[in-house]
Amino acid sequence: MSQATPPRSRRVPRAERREEILAAAARVFGSKGYRAGSLAEVAEQVGITHAGVLHHFGSKDRLLWEVLEYRDRxxxxxLEGQHIPxxxxxxxxxxxxxxxNADRRGIVQAYTVLTGEAVTDGHPAADRARTRFGVLRxxxxxxxxxxxxxxGVDLAEQDAVRAASAVIGVMDGLQTQWLLDPEVVDLAESTxxxxxxxxxxVLPGVEPLPDSPGASGAP
Amino acid sequence: MSQATPPRSRRVPRAERREEILAAAARVFGSKGYRAGSLAEVAEQVGITHAGVLHHFGSKDRLLWEVLEYRDRxxxxxLEGQHIPxxxxxxxxxxxxxxxNADRRGIVQAYTVLTGEAVTDGHPAADRARTRFGVLRxxxxxxxxxxxxxxGVDLAEQDAVRAASAVIGVMDGLQTQWLLDPEVVDLAESTxxxxxxxxxxVLPGVEPLPDSPGASGAP
Structure with missing residues (x-):
């Protein structure tokens, strides 16, 4: 990863620095996990201080939320249009x-823990989680x-929403089981x-779903 | 609920006391929520002290795990045999x-938060969550x-496990969305x-699933 580490003295525009931190955080938390991954290691990879990371993101939890959005991006x-198809x-x-996701366990951990916490009443991240689910649905x-x-299939509006909720729900729920028991639950195949x-x-007779073109299954 | 509150001086066997605390905790956390529900209120409902609750259950998180198992029981x-059919x-x-579950929001919150936390590496509740999922699968x-x-349907072993994981996964994932957006996600109907x-x-042509007999939809 040394080619990604700029010399400490280099002046980097704010937006670019944020992207560097997010990329490093995705690597660190993805491989080390939600708890063991540290802001200090993220900082080191970018060649800035721990305080520098906090300056851009405020806290570990806020950085992790941004990492999840970075992953989505x-x-x-x-993909065409760089948008969900x-x-x-x-x-x-x-x-x-x-x-x-099966190759970035720590990011999936972060998603599961942060989303789990967000369901408590008045949690500061509840709006963020609610909006994310609403857009995806x-x-x-x-x-x-x-x-x-x-x-030419007749699809009731109610069924479209139920199916959309179920697709997101099953993806999330399978992640939890896979994190706890990766030998038993195959994340990609179960999903x-x-x-x-x-x-x-809702769409009888729809064909099987191979992976999307352009996306390699390799790590 | 006052009929459930015994006088403070009554001598109650340990197992019975634990059940009283679990029933009170299920009411308190179910209605007040994971964060707002307090051990003090649980203690008050049972007519014992806060320290008395801790004596039986050790911590709020441990009590909540026991409440989830109490709910399952x-x-x-x-049901016949008092076992999952x-x-x-x-x-x-x-x-x-x-x-x-749609009528005991706080219990669902507790389940979601506790299970979410348990996926981090080395979490003390990871074994408990892993075992629960394994038994249910x-x-x-x-x-x-x-x-x-x-x-007389041919069911591959792999498909039985995938379908079982998916059923649990979708129940859990829909709970998360419902907790955040109960007006949009109908927990019972989506599930x-x-x-x-x-x-x-996996079982083509299976009939629709009405609720099980003997279970009222009323709170």
Whole structure:
């Protein structure tokens, strides 16, 4: 990783520095885990001080939330429009995401712990988590409507929302079981199975979902 | 609730006292929430001191884990054998459980927060969470095998485990979304929809799942 470490004296624009910190944090927390990953190690990788990281992100929890959003952004960078795709392509993208998540355990830990905490009444991150789920539900419901229209399937609005909630729910819940028991729960295969099951419930006869093109299954 | 409060001087056997504390904790945390519910209020409802609650359960987190197991026990008390049922009845029981959970928000919060924390490396509750998921996965996989045998459906072992993981996963994930956005995510209906979708993927043509008999939807 030494090529990513600029000399301490280099002047780096604020936005660029934030991206460097996020990339380092994704590596450190992804491999070391939510607890063992430290701000000190993130700082060292970027060639700044611990206080420098706090200056940009405020706290470990806030940095971790930003890392999760950074991961969402990076995951769609290779896609057209650099945005989560629509139609069936979205579901292939979700399966690809699960496959990638299996190689960044610490990031999945951070997501699970932070989201779990956010459900308590008045938690400062509740709005952030609520908004993230709301946007994702609407993206998925919209993709379902697109596929239903293309195929002339009658899709009740209520079913679109239920299926969208279920797709997100099963991805999250399988992550928790996989984190605790990776030998028993295969994150990528279980996720693909469950997403296809939910898709078929609202879009009968939909084809199997291989990974999206352009996304390698390799670490 | 005053009829449940014994006079402070009464001598109560240890096991009975523990049950009283668990019942009170399920009420207090269920209605007040994971954070706002206090050991002091639990103690008051039972007519003992805060130190008395700690004597029996050690800490708030440990009490909450026991409350979750207490809920699992209470939820099957009306069933034959007072054990989680087998075959299709198990899936009706899970839908009924989701319906009941919608009326005990604080307990669902406790489950979500405690399970979320348990996925970090070396967490003291990781074994407890891992065992709980393992037992539940095997109960569900076994129920799937029973139904498949009854109907002469060929069910691959791998699919039984994937479907079992997915059923638990979607229940957990939907709870998180419901806690954050109860107006948008209907816990009971979304759970029923998702469980049926997963069932149909491995047991084609399975009938819809009404709630299990003997379980009222009322709070």
């Amino acid at each position: 990076v995951d769609v960078e290779h 629509g139609g069936l392509e979205l579901f292939r993208h979700l399966v690809t995401t699960a496959r990638r 609407e993206d998925i419901a919209s993709a379902l409507r697109t596929v239903a229209d293309e195929r 693909a199975f469950a997403i296809e099951a939910i898709l078929r419930a | 209470v939820d099957v008390e009306h 087998g075959g299709l009845e198990l899936f009706r029981h899970l839908v009924t459980t989701a319906r009941r 095997e109960d569900i996989a076994s129920a799937l095998r029973t139904v498949a045998d009854e109907r 029923a929809f998702a469980i049926e979708a997963i069932l149909r993927a």
